[in-house]
Amino acid sequence: MALEDLVVWKAVWELRYPPAASLFDLRGKIADQWYRTQQFDHWNIDRNQVLLHDEDKTSIFLIHYRRMVFAVERPNIANFCQKAANVSGWTAEILKIRQVERIGFRLYLGFERDSFEIVYNAMLKKLFKLDDHDWEVFGGRPRDIGFPITLELGDKKANFRMGPTTKSQLADILESNIYKNELPEAAFLIDFDIFQDNPSFRRRNHKADISTFLQDSAKIIEGMSNNIMNHFEGFKDG
Numbered sequence: 001m002a003l004e005d006l007v008v009w010k011a012v013w014e015l016r017y018p019p020a021a022s023l024f025d026l027r028g029k030i031a032d033q034w035y036r037t038q039q040f041d042h043w044n045i046d047r048n049q050v051l052l053h054d055e056d057k058t059s060i061f062l063i064h065y066r067r068m069v070f071a072v073e074r075p076n077i078a079n080f081c082q083k084a085a086n087v088s089g090w091t092a093e094i095l096k097i098r099q100v101e102r103i104g105f106r107l108y109l110g111f112e113r114d115s116f117e118i119v120y121n122a123m124l125k126k127l128f129k130l131d132d133h134d135w136e137v138f139g140g141r142p143r144d145i146g147f148p149i150t151l152e153l154g155d156k157k158a159n160f161r162m163g164p165t166t167k168s169q170l171a172d173i174l175e176s177n178i179y180k181n182e183l184p185e186a187a188f189l190i191d192f193d194i195f196q197d198n199p200s201f202r203r204r205n206h207k208a209d210i211s212t213f214l215q216d217s218a219k220i221i222e223g224m225s226n227n228i229m230n231h232f233e234g235f236k237d238g
Helices: 023-037 077-094 116-127 132-138 167-171 206-231
Strands: 006-016 042-045 049-053 059-064 067-073 102-112 147-153 156-166 186-197
Touching: 006 077, 006 206, 023 042, 023 049, 023 059, 023 077, 067 077, 077 206, 102 206, 116 156, 116 186, 156 167, 156 206, 167 186, 186 206
Parallel strands: none
Antiparallel strands: 006 067, 006 102, 042 049, 049 059, 059 067, 102 186, 147 156, 156 186
């Protein structure tokens, strides 16, 4: 099984750093830079941050004195990685970020299914080989089910979660309303958050380091998601 029924519902890039006092003198310059060049329709300058977003809030770029967050709904992953590296790389350099405490790339991947119950039953059967007597220890079968684990991936780690989801649960992931009408009634969801603490970034080339991390992480997520869907037959048979 390939990932032909995959929908990438949301991508999030985050970069954390020690307090950057330089932000307070550069808020206007940062807002003007990305408002003019990256087609953000709106900007807001607050006491501790700058926020840019498009008309429907499907794309958001937050620059806080402790972190940056770039998030896009229904993204093309390659385009997302390129734009995230552009906006956060330039901004990190103008803020003179000398130390990066944490970087993270998170994808919400959805696979439409006929019902919540099909995914629920398939996961019970394939991942939790417990009979009704076993479940009695917990007071009976659970109403919902998930599979959260933390992974070691070389110099990276990942918080990984998968499970059945409903339309309303998917809607909670999205900031805007524009895509909520397209949500399926039920889906199998993979929530994949790859991160690295205290990465060794080159001080004068944040953009290149960010781009490398994003592209490498995207390959890991795609490969592992494909392996999961093939091995467990997409959790289609409940």
